Amino acid sequence: MRRLCDPADARRLLNPGPVAIVTTAWRGSANAAPIAWTTPLSIDPPRLGVAIAPERHTAAMIRLSGAFAINIPGPSLLEQTAFLGSLSGLQTNKIEAAGLHTFRPLTIDAPLIEECLAWIECTVQDAHRIGDHTLFIAEPVKVQADDQAYVGRWLLQNPEHSPLTYLGGSYYAIIGQPLQATYTIDEHGALVTETPEKREARLEREARQAELRRLEGEEGLRQRLQTEGSSP
Incomplete structure (x- = not known):
């Protein structure tokens, strides 16, 4: 916001x-x-x-x-x-x-x-x-x-x-950890914001979260992610 x-x-x-x-x-x-x-x-x-x-x-x-x-x-x-x-x-x-x-x-x-x-x-x-x-x-x-x-x-x-x-x-x-910027562009010269590797990792993460949500509910998922230090 x-x-x-x-x-x-x-x-x-x-x-x-x-x-x-x-x-x-x-x-x-x-x-x-x-x-x-x-x-x-x-x-x-x-x-x-x-x-x-x-x-x-x-x-x-x-x-x-x-x-x-x-x-x-x-x-x-x-x-x-x-x-x-x-x-x-x-x-x-x-x-x-x-x-x-x-x-x-x-x-x-x-x-x-x-x-x-x-x-x-x-x-x-x-x-x-x-x-x-x-x-x-x-x-x-x-x-x-x-x-x-x-x-x-x-x-x-x-x-x-x-x-x-x-x-x-x-x-x-x-100042904290240095970050080196690398990027990929598509055939139209536009920035590719999600590489195939990142897309695969995102889909795996989303599938895992969906399974946790089914088994433990929304609150259970939130608590699990907080414990693991990640966000839904």
């Missing part, structure tokens, strides 16, 4: 996506803040977008420095990620307060967080005010990733090496 949602739910529905701990540096001061609204914008030339409220300290440091880094954490940094979003870096060294370690970037000044799974160094190419946020358009100039987590795609072989994603409020998640 479809349910009408508030327009504000649009941003939640576009999550989960990897949380970005955005680090910045300006005149010897460094800052880190979790940002959920990041997106690829172009393949050639490569461009990324990061949307940040203009009054935030991170936005000011990006405007001043013209650069920032995206650090992608795993679930081991759940508490630290939430903590970084709970206070301003104006008066506090948030990286130290969160107990995080950093290493030197390759091209920019913003520090990279050691405990993360991937790191993207960015230089700002443009900025646009859109509603109550500023969209910083950036070029990724150096990209690094933990090879236990990412080799051309997120491997997802170990939950600890899967990117932390944001669901909204205080809720986060990790």
